[in-house]
Amino acid sequence: MKDKVSKIATSKFSNQWTNPSGGTTYYFDITFENGDVGAIGTTDMNSEKVRVGNQVTYSIINNKIKINPMSNELSGSQFRPTYSGNVKPKTNSHSQFLGFAFSYAKDLIIAGKGMKDVQELNEVARYIYNEIGNIMNENK
Numbered sequence: 001m002k003d004k005v006s007k008i009a010t011s012k013f014s015n016q017w018t019n020p021s022g023g024t025t026y027y028f029d030i031t032f033e034n035g036d037v038g039a040i041g042t043t044d045m046n047s048e049k050v051r052v053g054n055q056v057t058y059s060i061i062n063n064k065i066k067i068n069p070m071s072n073e074l075s076g077s078q079f080r081p082t083y084s085g086n087v088k089p090k091t092n093s094h095s096q097f098l099g100f101a102f103s104y105a106k107d108l109i110i111a112g113k114g115m116k117d118v119q120e121l122n123e124v125a126r127y128i129y130n131e132i133g134n135i136m137n138e139n140k
Helices: 094-113 118-138
Strands: 004-018 024-032 037-042 055-061 064-067
Touching: 094 118
Parallel strands: 037 064
Antiparallel strands: 004 024, 004 055, 024 037, 055 064
C-alpha cells in the first residue's frame, strides 16, 4: 500500500496492554483530516506520534496505522537525543552502531505495531543509524 500524508484530526485512547516483561503499549484510535481512520499502539501514553495536528506520512493495513518515521514532522531535530556535561554515547565500533540501530528499529516496530516485514526493519534501522552518525559528527 502506498503511503499517504495527512494531519491527525482526532486521537482517542482506547486501551492498553502490559506484556509479560512489564512493558506497556497504549492503543489509540486515530482519524486523519482526509477521513482515514485506524488504530496505532505506542509505548508512551503522551507520544508525539499520536498528537492531534501532527502531519504524518502513514499507511493503513487491516485498520492498523503504520507511521513512516523518515518522512514526517516527527523526524525533526526535536527528537534527536541531547547530551549534557561529560555524558556522551559510548561508541567503540561500527558494528556497535549497526547493532544498536537494528535493535532499536526492531523494538520500535514490534512494540507498537506488531509484525512487520524485513524491509521496514531495514529502512528504520538505516534511518536511525544515519541519524546517530549525523549527531556524532556534529559533536566532534
